Amino acid sequence: MYCFFNKASFTSHSPKIKMEHTRIKELLNATEFGKEVVVKGWVRTFRNNQFIAINDGSSINNIQAVVDFENTPEDILKRITTGAAVRVKGQLIESLGKGQKVEVKATEVSIIGDSDPEKYPLQPKKHSLEFLREIAHLRFRTGTFNAVFKVRNALAFAVHKFFQENDFVYMHTPIITGSDAEGAGEMFQVTTLNLSNPPRKENGEIDFKEDFFGKSTNLTVSGQLEGELGAMAFGNIYTFGPTFRAENSNTTRHLAEFWMIEPEMAFYELEDNMDLAEALLKYVIKYALETCPEEIEFLKSRLLEEEKSKPAAERSELNLVEKLNFVLENNFERVTYTDAVEILKRSKPNQKKQFKYLIDDWGADLQSEHERYLVEKHFKKPVILTDYPREIKSFYMKQNEPDAQGRNTVRAMDILFPGIGEMVGGSQREENLDRLLARMAEVGIPAEEMEWFLDTRRFGSVPHSGFGVGFERLVLFTTGMTNIRDVIPFPRTPKNAEF
Amino acid sequence: MYCFFNKASFTSHSPKIKMEHTRIKELLNATEFGKEVVVKGWVRTFRNNQFIAINDGSSINNIQAVVDFENTPEDILKRITTGAAVRVKGQLIESLGKGQKVEVKATEVSIIGDSDPEKYPLQPKKHSLEFLREIAHLRFRTGTFNAVFKVRNALAFAVHKFFQENDFVYMHTPIITGSDAEGAGEMFQVTTLNLSNPPRKENGEIDFKEDFFGKSTNLTVSGQLEGELGAMAFGNIYTFGPTFRAENSNTTRHLAEFWMIEPEMAFYELEDNMDLAEALLKYVIKYALETCPEEIEFLKSRLLEEEKSKPAAERSELNLVEKLNFVLENNFERVTYTDAVEILKRSKPNQKKQFKYLIDDWGADLQSEHERYLVEKHFKKPVILTDYPREIKSFYMKQNEPDAQGRNTVRAMDILFPGIGEMVGGSQREENLDRLLARMAEVGIPAEEMEWFLDTRRFGSVPHSGFGVGFERLVLFTTGMTNIRDVIPFPRTPKNAEF
Numbered sequence A, B: 001m002y003c004f005f006n007k008a009s010f011t012s013h014s015p016k017i018k019m020e021h022t023r024i025k026e027l028l029n030a031t032e033f034g035k036e037v038v039v040k041g042w043v044r045t046f047r048n049n050q051f052i053a054i055n056d057g058s059s060i061n062n063i064q065a066v067v068d069f070e071n072t073p074e075d076i077l078k079r080i081t082t083g084a085a086v087r088v089k090g091q092l093i094e095s096l097g098k099g100q101k102v103e104v105k106a107t108e109v110s111i112i113g114d115s116d117p118e119k120y121p122l123q124p125k126k127h128s129l130e131f132l133r134e135i136a137h138l139r140f141r142t143g144t145f146n147a148v149f150k151v152r153n154a155l156a157f158a159v160h161k162f163f164q165e166n167d168f169v170y171m172h173t174p175i176i177t178g179s180d181a182e183g184a185g186e187m188f189q190v191t192t193l194n195l196s197n198p199p200r201k202e203n204g205e206i207d208f209k210e211d212f213f214g215k216s217t218n219l220t221v222s223g224q225l226e227g228e229l230g231a232m233a234f235g236n237i238y239t240f241g242p243t244f245r246a247e248n249s250n251t252t253r254h255l256a257e258f259w260m261i262e263p264e265m266a267f268y269e270l271e272d273n274m275d276l277a278e279a280l281l282k283y284v285i286k287y288a289l290e291t292c293p294e295e296i297e298f299l300k301s302r303l304l305e306e307e308k309s310k311p312a313a314e315r316s317e318l319n320l321v322e323k324l325n326f327v328l329e330n331n332f333e334r335v336t337y338t339d340a341v342e343i344l345k346r347s348k349p350n351q352k353k354q355f356k357y358l359i360d361d362w363g364a365d366l367q368s369e370h371e372r373y374l375v376e377k378h379f380k381k382p383v384i385l386t387d388y389p390r391e392i393k394s395f396y397m398k399q400n401e402p403d404a405q406g407r408n409t410v411r412a413m414d415i416l417f418p419g420i421g422e423m424v425g426g427s428q429r430e431e432n433l434d435r436l437l438a439r440m441a442e443v444g445i446p447a448e449e450m451e452w453f454l455d456t457r458r459f460g461s462v463p464h465s466g467f468g469v470g471f472e473r474l475v476l477f478t479t480g481m482t483n484i485r486d487v488i489p490f491p492r493t494p495k496n497a498e499f
Helices: A024-028 A076-077 A129-134 A145-166 A224-234 A271-291 A295-309 A320-331 A336-347 A370-377 A433-443 A447-458 A471-479 B024-028 B075-077 B131-133 B142-163 B224-234 B270-291 B292-305 B320-329 B337-346 B369-380 B433-443 B447-458 B471-480
Strands: A036-047 A051-055 A061-064 A083-093 A103-112 A188-189 A217-219 A236-244 A257-266 A335-338 A383-389 A410-418 A421-428 A464-470 B036-047 B051-054 B063-066 B085-094 B102-113 B188-193 B218-221 B234-246 B257-266 B332-337 B381-389 B409-417 B421-428 B464-470
Touching: A024 A036, A024 A061, A024 A103, A036 A061, A036 A103, A036 A320, A036 A410, A036 A433, A051 A083, A051 A421, A051 B085, A061 A083, A076 A103, A129 A145, A145 A236, A145 A295, A145 A471, A145 B142, A145 B224, A188 A320, A188 B464, A224 A236, A224 A257, A224 A447, A224 B142, A236 B024, A257 A271, A257 A410, A257 A471, A271 A320, A271 A383, A271 A410, A271 A421, A271 A464, A271 A471, A271 B131, A295 A320, A335 A336, A336 A383, A370 A410, A370 A421, A421 A471, A464 A471, A464 B381, B024 B036, B024 B063, B024 B433, B036 B102, B051 B085, B063 B085, B075 B102, B075 B337, B142 B234, B142 B270, B142 B292, B142 B471, B188 B337, B224 B234, B224 B257, B224 B337, B224 B447, B257 B270, B257 B471, B270 B320, B270 B409, B270 B421, B270 B464, B292 B320, B292 B471, B320 B421, B332 B337, B337 B369, B337 B381, B337 B471, B369 B381, B369 B409, B369 B421, B409 B464, B421 B471, B433 B447, B464 B471
Parallel strands: A061 A103, A335 A383, B063 B102, B332 B381
Antiparallel strands: A036 A051, A036 A083, A051 A061, A083 A103, A188 A217, A188 B188, A236 A257, A257 A464, A383 A410, A410 A421, A421 A464, B036 B051, B036 B085, B051 B063, B085 B102, B188 B218, B234 B257, B257 B464, B381 B409, B409 B421, B421 B464
């Protein structure tokens, strides 16, 4: 297939909404000195009764407004406090201070909304990420979180741009579902039944016929199976939506509610699948680097600062920008599970029994420590592990012929990233109806509940592949943040659904 | 504010994934006659043992492959049935048939996946939309649903493109929530408790401390309140995600799970809000018209065909393309609720008592029949109704000063579209803490559960506005489909959560 961009015919730009004020990001790049401008934003600091640093969220940088304090009423000056919303009218002038090119010489200052400095939780000092997580509704007002969520925004848009340029159809797969796509995983139940006193059948079981959907339903763990239905019609589709896991995992890499990107492609074999995944990741990271240079520079400095508290040996060899460029400039290493196990067996931490889980035999699932060794120590770049043992992977993956020792593998591929672990999980799908049915029977998935899915193998079945990208892990990697709760606006984790 | 497009610096295109075959959409526009090509796709029809119409989902149009049936094995010819997947290698040649510019003179035909014509539900004839809804997992393979979901895809991408060009931050607000944003509405409960035997407190009530999140949680009905937190930090944000209503409404315009777009803007007053909403709707419809001309032409014909079965008086005056252009070319009519009520009181259907709900007094909510009269009969274009009575709108809307008769209204705005009714609902928000608290007390919303939301009014409160667009209603309007279940891949409605 030679992809092409068929949307080029649309060249219109969106109309501009006319407002009284100009956004600070635009002013910071302006050169029309002497022009009268209006700024609206929130006070970050107010120094010497004279210099207001104002931020309106459009940029991580503030604009400085210089107040003529002798001609400004005392009661206004008093109310220019951190967090207050102000309107400043004045002249845009070249700045004499360092660190800024422009500033506003204020002729009028008014308070739009006060902020009591005794009560406002965000003070002009460094707050810990833990503290900011407690006030997640206000943390967007800090430089760090402004940068994180601007990068998140850029990555999200880049995902859409990439797939649209490649003529994929964006498909909204259902959130509430009666089926468990992975045939595993702990799921959230969705119901409108009265939990205190649900309707029951004669045998005492809950009568889900009375529930909203007339049956028991859950929150989706993956849009893949529905995505396959789309791929068998449109050729190439992708989803980008929320998915859910009711796992009691309190780690820095797990969320109960997270966003996932799941493309699914007809006529793609495993190699094509890997090519696509690698191209996608490089494209979106490049997009973030190029459209958010200030934010990523800020996050690079933040990370360097954070790492100062670590022993030198534990600090990253590369800074954030170097790390992102490194991913762009190198091919991901493609290794079979079988080869990876050989590497791990012979590795120093295995020989010296430093791994918590020692690698003795072929067949075991790899642990985080093994993935990190492969990615961070052995190959020192993103790794695509393929052809995993059949028994540790999902029923829908295409089965390879048994190898010389009679071992069964499937055409799976996981992409492992430094510091993150699994960024992508995917596979070529089993397109043969009989093999798929046999595997479903082995693992105990009732075929009669999956007739709609099996129809894709009955009517014009074709080789096809797909994968899922954990979006928050992508944001985590690109921003250099270390806790996944800091890269989604309002994290949902065990015992926590605040805001 | 003068908006600007700051992403222009990114000019890279996504890399092309090399495949053996070329997608049909590309071949249909190709002119390199004589070139050898490979097509992979599904058989739509096979005529005279010679002409295969193949579709791969990239286009609503098929490509014709001409088989040299005398030199093709009989057992292959037999398996070229509707729905089967085939690979055809051959020469791209200029077509002599009408309705197509190119065709493929096949030199090799192979079957990738069979389709038993006795069992395949989609036959080359017209199926009813009701029947296709029963086999929603296969309906994407028809021309109508290919066109509908291509237009849906274009509209979704255009939404992102519009907001990105205007420097809005895409924000993923939570799906699982402990709060009810509208202060009303029937919600789906989310739980991991054992429904048969949930943990109970001493007084017999369910003990939600034992639930996954340590409290009772629901599926979100709106991301607005969290969006407001974002607007108070980034200035302009938007959400685009699934929302849920557990309403037992079995209509052609309601879904239990639907996608909503919710922008929220600091420093926007109601007029700015209306300007933005109108600009957004025009932009995305224009994008669909310009990037999906064949799909919309197809849907126009489909609608004309469907309307033939109606009495002439009930048919649309404008065809689909004319209707879409009409929206682009006209300003939306902006009318206050108070003026609209006067128009309705004096209207013929009210005078002749043809309305089911007669308009006598100021204060009642408008019904669908009234909205349709205003939009379809009186103004004959999209209408923005503003300044509704306070009592019929949400607590968070900004209160106007009482009018001369002492009537209380709020700065609400609903955008009504012909054939659809409410496409957009929005308002300026009440930014004054005391007024907001008073209103919450009146309608019985406990302030202590909303402290995080109230903080936006405590610390640097500013005038701000936002609105919600029901995405499926937008798709309904743009595609000319008449049942909302036909514009989302797998509709969720009372007693229905199939696939």
